[in-house]
Amino acid sequence: MTSNILHYGTEKIPYQITKTRVRRRLTIKISTDCRLSAHAPWTMHDDEIHAFIVSKASWIFHKLKEFERHQQLTPTIPTPEYVSGESFFYLGKSFLLKVNVEANVMPSVELIDDTINITVSKNNPKWVKTLLQRFYQQQAVSILTMRLNELVKITPWVNKMPELSFRAMKSRWGSCSHEQKIRLNYHLIKTPIECIDHVILHELCHLQVMDHSSRFYRLLASVEPNWKKTKKQLDKFSHLLLDN
Numbered sequence: 001m002t003s004n005i006l007h008y009g010t011e012k013i014p015y016q017i018t019k020t021r022v023r024r025r026l027t028i029k030i031s032t033d034c035r036l037s038a039h040a041p042w043t044m045h046d047d048e049i050h051a052f053i054v055s056k057a058s059w060i061f062h063k064l065k066e067f068e069r070h071q072q073l074t075p076t077i078p079t080p081e082y083v084s085g086e087s088f089f090y091l092g093k094s095f096l097l098k099v100n101v102e103a104n105v106m107p108s109v110e111l112i113d114d115t116i117n118i119t120v121s122k123n124n125p126k127w128v129k130t131l132l133q134r135f136y137q138q139q140a141v142s143i144l145t146m147r148l149n150e151l152v153k154i155t156p157w158v159n160k161m162p163e164l165s166f167r168a169m170k171s172r173w174g175s176c177s178h179e180q181k182i183r184l185n186y187h188l189i190k191t192p193i194e195c196i197d198h199v200i201l202h203e204l205c206h207l208q209v210m211d212h213s214s215r216f217y218r219l220l221a222s223v224e225p226n227w228k229k230t231k232k233q234l235d236k237f238s239h240l241l242l243d244n
Contacts, residue, residue: 031171092192176206
C-alpha cells in the first residue's frame with residue numbers, strides 16, 4: 001500500500017493505492033468518512049494510476065464535498081457502551097437493549113417486543129457486544145440467504161446460485177467479484193428488508209454488468225423500479241451502521 005496526493009485547484013486530496021494480483025482493473029473508492037483510495041492490478045504503475053485519478057479529479061472533489069455536507073447534517077452518534085437502555089437497529093427498527101444478569105445461565109439473545117434481551121452470567125460490556133455481534137451475524141446469514149434465494153427468481157440472467165459470503169465492511173454494503181461471487185455486509189441485517197433487497201439486486205445485476213454504466217442501471221430498474229428511493233433510504237443508515 002502506497003500514498004499519494006491529488007491536487008485540485010488549491011485542494012490537496014490524499015489517497016492510498018492498494019495493488020493485488022487478483023484485481024483485473026483499476027477502481028476508485030470514496031468511503032463515507034471521506035477517504036479516497038485506488039485499487040489496482042499488481043502490474044499497474046503508480047504514474048498510470050495517478051493519471052487516472054487526475055482525470056477523475058472533478059468528480060472526486062464534488063463527491064467528497066457531497067459526503068462532507070452529509071456528515072455536517074448528520075448528528076454525531078455516540079459510541080455504544082453495550083449497556084441497558086441503549087438502542088440498536090434490527091431490520092430497520094430501533095430496539096432497546098436490556099442486559100439481564102443471572103448466575104449460572106447460558107448466555108442468550110432474544111427479541112421480545114421492542115427489546116433486545118441479552119442474558120449473561122456477568123455484566124461485562126465486551127461480552128454483551130460479542131453476543132450482539134454474533135446475533136447479527138447469525139441473523140444475517142439466515143435472512144440474507146433467504147432473500148437471495150427469492151430474488152434470484154426475478155433475475156433471469158442468473159443461471160446458477162452465486163457463491164455468497166458475509167463480512168463486516170466499513171464502507172460498502174456489498175460487492176461482486178469477476179468470479180461471480182457476492183459478498184454482503186452483515187450489518188445489512190440492521191436495515192429494512194427493502195434495503196436488503198436493493199443491495200442484493202444491485203449485486204445480482206453486477207453478475208450481468210460489472211460496471212455502473214447506463215446499461216447496468218437499466219437492468220437494475222427492470223427488477224427494482226424504485227431503486228433510487230430505496231437507495232436514499234439505505235444511505236440514511238450508512239453513518240449509523242457501517243462503523244459500529
